[in-house]
Amino acid sequence: MALSVLVERLWSLGWCVPWLLLLVCAVWALNHAWWKPSRQDRLLRAQGLQGTPYRFLRGDLKEDKRLLEEALSKPMPLSHHIVPRVEPFLHAAMNDLGNRFFSWIGPVPRVMIMDPEFVREILSNKFGHFDRASLSPLGRALGTGLLSYNRGKWAKHRRILNPAFHVEKLKRMLPAFSTSCGDLVGRWENLVGQEGSCELDVWPEFQYFTGDVISRAAFSSNYEEGRRIFQLQLELAQLVVQAIHSAYIPGYRFLPTPMNNRIKAINKEIRSLLRGIIRKREEAMKTGEASGQDLLGLLMESNIKQFQEHGNKNAGMTIDEVVDECKLFYFAGQETTAILLTWTMVVLSMHPEWQSRAREEVLQVLGKDKPEIDGLNRLKIVTMILYEVLRLYPPLLHIQRRTYKTVEIGNVSYPPGTLLALPIVFLHHDQILWGEDASEFKPERFAQGIAKASRDQIAFFPFGGGPRVCIGQNFALLEAKMGLSAILQRFWFELSPSYAHAPLNVRTLHPQHGAQLRLHKLGVVS
Secondary structure (H helix, E strand, C coil): CHHHHHHHHHHHHHHHHHHHHHHHHHHHHHHHHHHHHHHHHHHHHHCCCEECCCCCCCECHHHHHHHHHHHHCCCCCCCCCCHHHHCHHHHHHHHHHCCCEEEEECCEEEEECCCHHHHHHHHHCCCCCEEECCCCHHHHHCCCHHHCCCHHHHHHHHHHHHHHHCHHHHHHHHHHHHHHHHHHHHHHHHHHCCCCEEEEEHHHHHHHHHHHHHHHHHCHHHHHHHHHHHHHHHHHHHHHHHHHCCCCCCCHHHCCCHHHHHHHHHHHHHHHHHHHHHHHHHHHHHCCCCCCCCHHHHHHHHHHHHHHHHCCCCCCCCHHHHHHHHHHHHHHHHHHHHHHHHHHHHHHHHCHHHHHHHHHHHHHHCCCCCCCHHHHCCCHHHHHHHHHHHHHCCCCCCEEEEECCCEEECCEEECCCCEEEECHHHHHCCHHHHCCCCCCCCHHHHCCCCCCCCCCHHHCCCCCCHHHCCCCHHHHHHHHHHHHHHHHCCEEEEECCCCCCCEEEECEEEECCCCEEEEEECCCCC
16 A cells, blocks of 8 residues: 555656756746846946846847848948948947947847946956857857867967967968968969959958968868868858848757758868868877978977876867867958958058058069068058058957956946947947047058057957957968068959948958959059
């Protein structure tokens, strides 16, 4: 009798457990989607911040999408006043609420930080209160690595990666840069042919060029496999952008849609190719055949050194972590420089006087020779132009930090989990910091360097700042200088009548309809 009662009670408990789990999940979901955002909203407003009203679960995502679609549907004048087009929601909110306000990314509050002093404090992370905002699951598909880590893990990876990006080590990669530049200008010379001119969309050209550079610079002895990875990464980026702009549906990425299945398949192939390259390199290093002339070799040498110095299997990176860093080489390295070179050629087509000045300097300093690092470092006008293009058209429009504990900034206490947005493009176009001509192209601002270009040095931070400043900024600038110099040595260019000025924020700043230019061989008059 007692046994039957016990069985009956256990049976009833078995039915209760799923209901209890369901109740716990419901409470967690309600807290995540309503109670917690409501508490955060009240706390921020009580301290004097204005904000957009919180809308259940989606926050401002629907309004953001609506305003972006509206902005992209209109033609833009041929000017550098791009903020209303690329960030229409934040631009409208700032006009309504002032420079210090918060909005909602789903159920998470995002506070705009426009004061350079506070931006400096957050980027320096002096008191260790901030983490880099975590990537979305879709964003992580493009690559995690150093970009997404925080605290101890970030410090370990940065320490291992630093030697590979030292200026002296970058000199070893100049032959790879030079080969890719030669291929680019050679292909363009064939296109202009005997007529001496042609129309060209330089956006895909520079995507191909920078993918070629990163393939050679990262995987010199496995160049063809590196090219295949680049092509897959390019397709993956396009799919992820489409997915991010899909409706906000929790768990949508887990559904077996054709897009989600293709994203998983590409990721699987990329990781398989990278693991193969890394294993080959490990074998070559054991037999003394491998050289540290490329990024992968330098990374693996530094990683082995960490293991040897600390005698601890946790001191270095695992193979999967090396794979993630290699994926990041492609996404960050290829994308940033392609964007910089594209907008530089567009802007120099809009301002032919600066194109002429840059060409005169290149021909005076370098002549017709292949660009070398000493000569590239003497290109003052070219450097000023690249900085001014980075100011007006930063590849990344804003960066974010997340509080993981309560922190006070400017007499406002921010609770854990608050996103602090450092809006690069807004600060780069701020008239208080840059003057009334902030949205005009004036490279002479940088004639005396970055420190004296604006009223506050932190007003210019296209590569971020503080300890987490972009590790690849020297790589990107060296590549951009070499590519631009090689082009200026051989061609002059102007906007095509078919060009439509349409900057578009798709995680980074792309030309929505491409960048069609008329390319002319030097000495040929159109």
